[in-house]
Amino acid sequence: LQPSQEDIQKQRQTLPAYKARGSLIPMIMNNQVAIIIGETGSGKTTQLPQILYEAGFCHDNTSIGITQPRRVAAMSVAKRVATEMNTPLGQKVGYSIRFEDQTSAETRIKFMTDGILLRETLLDPLLLKYNCIIIDEAHERSLNTDVLLGIFKNLLTKRKDIKLIITSATMNAAKFSKFFGNAPQFTIPGRTFPVQIIYTKSPVDDYVDSAVNEAVRIHMQTEVTSGDILIFMTGQEDIETTCESIKDRLTEVYAKKNGVGSFDEIDDIEIFPIYSALPPELQARIFHKLDHSKRKIVVATNIAETSLTIDGIKYVIDSGYSKLKVFNPRIGLDSLMITPISLANANQRSGRAGRTGPGIAYRLFTQESAEEDMYVQTIPEIQRTNLSNTILLLKSLDINDIVHFPFLDKPPLQTLLASLYELWFLGAIDNFGNLTSLGSQMSKFPLQASLSKVLIVASQNKCSEELLTIVSMLSVPQVFNRPKEREKEADQARGRFFVPRSDHLTLLNVYNQWKSNKFSSQWCEKNFLIYRSLARAHEIRRQLIKVMRENDIPLVSSGSDWNIVRRSICSGFAHQAAKVTGLRKYVNLRTGMAVELHPTSALYGLGDPPTSVVYHELLMTSKEYMCFVTAVDPFWLMEFGPLIYDIKRVKQYEDDCST
Numbered sequence: 001l002q003p004s005q006e007d008i009q010k011q012r013q014t015l016p017a018y019k020a021r022g023s024l025i026p027m028i029m030n031n032q033v034a035i036i037i038g039e040t041g042s043g044k045t046t047q048l049p050q051i052l053y054e055a056g057f058c059h060d061n062t063s064i065g066i067t068q069p070r071r072v073a074a075m076s077v078a079k080r081v082a083t084e085m086n087t088p089l090g091q092k093v094g095y096s097i098r099f100e101d102q103t104s105a106e107t108r109i110k111f112m113t114d115g116i117l118l119r120e121t122l123l124d125p126l127l128l129k130y131n132c133i134i135i136d137e138a139h140e141r142s143l144n145t146d147v148l149l150g151i152f153k154n155l156l157t158k159r160k161d162i163k164l165i166i167t168s169a170t171m172n173a174a175k176f177s178k179f180f181g182n183a184p185q186f187t188i189p190g191r192t193f194p195v196q197i198i199y200t201k202s203p204v205d206d207y208v209d210s211a212v213n214e215a216v217r218i219h220m221q222t223e224v225t226s227g228d229i230l231i232f233m234t235g236q237e238d239i240e241t242t243c244e245s246i247k248d249r250l251t252e253v254y255a256k257k258n259g260v261g262s263f264d265e266i267d268d269i270e271i272f273p274i275y276s277a278l279p280p281e282l283q284a285r286i287f288h289k290l291d292h293s294k295r296k297i298v299v300a301t302n303i304a305e306t307s308l309t310i311d312g313i314k315y316v317i318d319s320g321y322s323k324l325k326v327f328n329p330r331i332g333l334d335s336l337m338i339t340p341i342s343l344a345n346a347n348q349r350s351g352r353a354g355r356t357g358p359g360i361a362y363r364l365f366t367q368e369s370a371e372e373d374m375y376v377q378t379i380p381e382i383q384r385t386n387l388s389n390t391i392l393l394l395k396s397l398d399i400n401d402i403v404h405f406p407f408l409d410k411p412p413l414q415t416l417l418a419s420l421y422e423l424w425f426l427g428a429i430d431n432f433g434n435l436t437s438l439g440s441q442m443s444k445f446p447l448q449a450s451l452s453k454v455l456i457v458a459s460q461n462k463c464s465e466e467l468l469t470i471v472s473m474l475s476v477p478q479v480f481n482r483p484k485e486r487e488k489e490a491d492q493a494r495g496r497f498f499v500p501r502s503d504h505l506t507l508l509n510v511y512n513q514w515k516s517n518k519f520s521s522q523w524c525e526k527n528f529l530i531y532r533s534l535a536r537a538h539e540i541r542r543q544l545i546k547v548m549r550e551n552d553i554p555l556v557s558s559g560s561d562w563n564i565v566r567r568s569i570c571s572g573f574a575h576q577a578a579k580v581t582g583l584r585k586y587v588n589l590r591t592g593m594a595v596e597l598h599p600t601s602a603l604y605g606l607g608d609p610p611t612s613v614v615y616h617e618l619l620m621t622s623k624e625y626m627c628f629v630t631a632v633d634p635f636w637l638m639e640f641g642p643l644i645y646d647i648k649r650v651k652q653y654e655d656d657c658s659t
């Protein structure tokens, strides 16, 4: 059901943020910094930029920039605002996220991720094209948002004419105000409805299972018209399992009740997943209004906590977990970990049930665990992630004294030092902590430090064409498709692309064969490859070529000298290396801990496992698995790596293994 432009205008005028414009505009006019607080769904994100635009804020071709911590939100909200303003996306209203720019010279309202604005400060330190920046969702305390706030502290004194608006849920608002010299806070009046909170009596074993039971129960026991269901899960995998299980369970129930044979025959329900890797057209479906005889179940990551508002939710089911990026000092790397949420998250999640009427939130954890075990607030990202890229960026902005940078909350010294060490090890900074010319080139790429280095070294080694492809392929979600029931076929198809002893070269091989098959989607389908991922890699490759051209980094091909390609990979990943210590057993050279090849690796199950390998990332489950692995010459490791290895612990491990 497509609403008319008239309906859209009417709906927008009911939003609390729109109604408050009479007080908001003068407050923003009269203050350089303002903190705006409002309930989720009150219209902060969609209305504030429009209100300012309508009040004439974009005079002299300047723009309003709005940052979002999440890519999905930046895209989705830009589309919504373009619709409300009745203009094609990419013109007056646009968005920019990493590797994707939907803006033009006419763009006056620009949504972007906080990471994009941070990169823009590299090219234009005074952000001259903006006269107003809205830092949205600041309460989320994403790393890039925190860094931006620190940068603004300085910038505001140099750009007296720029306005900074920070929007936040209630939590942290006072902290932002204090950080900017007691900037005024404005709370958008709005109302929410009471939400009844129901805990489980005892801890649940399997939150996916429990969520499925709860959803099926609600659907069967309540009127469809009473409201929709929103389920919070941690990520793509458990979201997909949840959706599938609900479908299976409902099909069983309806088969008994009125003899339906498949889920598609059930006529009163639709189920929608939402997570960041979901293609945009599928993401957009969660906003579609269904007709009244149908109920919607949305299964979401914490994207639906505050970033996206889905109307009509009456029941929330909260798994109690989310995926968090956590820096693990032991392995010196970030990893995504499924972690219990904080109380603040739990309250945000419950709140989603009370937007249009009284609601019910089912928490899949006990009241005791909420009161005794949960953190009150999530630890800000800056205190739990690797800071290499942030430091590289600050140093490129000539901010050398990282320790005294005005952080809202200081990162732990240990993390700062570990990140500085990694940059020094990669050759991005010298012994005095100054940016080297390599480091300065690295900072130009929107990539993690090791990948930027690989590209630059590859260019010197005359194989940047090959590494560009590999880096692009590493930057997309899953390339190989492994549909249920056809796993054997899929594994065979994958095996046909294997390049001995290298997952990186396997990715290169996939891309090159796709290219020789004219980038065909049918070919992908036939070969169990995910066309969407390959197309995205292709686009990323194009964007990276642009960065290389702009920085005079030559594009050259090695022909078929694979050794030089492996050596280039090793130059950026020598700190993520392992050596074999027995039949198929590896020891991590950095930590002295056991690691294994992931079963999907091209190196898995080889008769004679390579003695030395580097890996792109570690997957931590009950074991530590190396993913995207390439065999390397041990001499290269000596050349690029020894300073960082914990040789004593490796020896110890080997001795333990042999006894």
Ligand code: ADP
Pocket (backbone or CB within 6 Å): 015, 038, 039, 040, 041, 042, 043, 044, 045, 046, 047, 076, 077, 079, 080, 287, 306, 307, 308, 309, 310, 311
């Ligand atoms: P806030 O930023 O204060 O949380 P938003 O500006 O995101 O609020 O949303 C305001 C209203 O606009 C909500 O009722 C929401 O449902 C609606 N809305 C936002 N995006 C869309 C969309 N893509 N399609 C339909 N409605 C939307």
Ligand code: MG
Pocket (backbone or CB within 6 Å): 041, 044, 045, 046, 136, 306, 307
């Ligand atoms: Mg918002």
